[in-house]
Amino acid sequence: MRRLIIIPTYNEKENVVSMIQRLMAMPQGFELLIVDDGSPDGTAGLVREQQECYPNRLHMIQREGKLGLGTAYIAGFKYALEHGYDRIFEMDCDFSHNPDDLPRLDAMLEHKDVAIGSRYSKGVNVVNWPMGRLLMSYFASKYVRIITRMPVFDATAGFVAYRREVLEAIDFDRIKMNGYGFQIEMKYSAWRLGFSIGEVSIIFIDREAGTSKMSSGIFGEAFFGVLKLPLRKIKRKNRT
Secondary structure (H helix, E strand, O other): OOEEEEEEEOOOOOOHHHHHHHHHOOOOOOEEEEEEOOOOOOHHHHHHHHHOOOOOOEEEEEOOOOOOHHHHHHHHHHHHHHOOOOEEEEOOOOOOOOHHHHHHHHHHOOOOOEEEEEOOOOOOOEEOOOHHHHHHHHHHHHHHHHHHOOOOOOOOOOOEEEEHHHHHHOOHHHOOOOOOHHHHHHHHHHHHOOOOEEEEEOOEEOOOOOOOOOOHHHHHHHHHHHHHHHHOOOOOOOOO
16 A cells, blocks of 8 residues: 655645654655646745655655646656555644644545545644634635535545545546635535545644735635636546
8 A cells, every 4th residue: 555645736845844853754665646737936945855764665756847736746646656556644844734734634535435534524623824714724724515506515635645546537628716716626526526524623734934815816816717607517537
């Protein structure tokens, strides 16, 4: 059983070394793929230095310029499928997602196809967010449930684990959203294709170092993109 964690980065020099060392020290033997979007702060250079310590477990894709969260994850998913990983995890670099929760997501994949680290499955478990952002996030997930009828409490969550079979079935060329809407679209596609989804309650702690990538454009893409999801035909990708 091979497990790959995918972390997209853009200007994460304050966090990336600590995150790499934390994940590499975990007893489960996770491998890690950093997808860096040409960070001008030198994030990729720090990753290369760490690769000397973990040459077989730490991998990196370097891209030219800031191309977006969704395309970064898709690049990571394609890498995972091409290199034979069985379980694929996605998380942020800023420690808002606690690495200690990874084994619980992994355990849920024993009986679910998709496992979500959920902020809202048991109340509201978010620390240090401004009230405005918290309300926007919470009601965004409610909005997604109403529009799509997808039985997920935290549709915008970015702490997610997939069985390989799920990613093999999703046609990445048909995924249209690139910001946080990408997270919604991936979960919705998996659900419409008949895969089972489970949620693990986590505590989400806002980043202490670095800068948030949230913007009004990202929110707007998700808001209007969700309206179109129920109208789309979701088909399994044809295997070649």
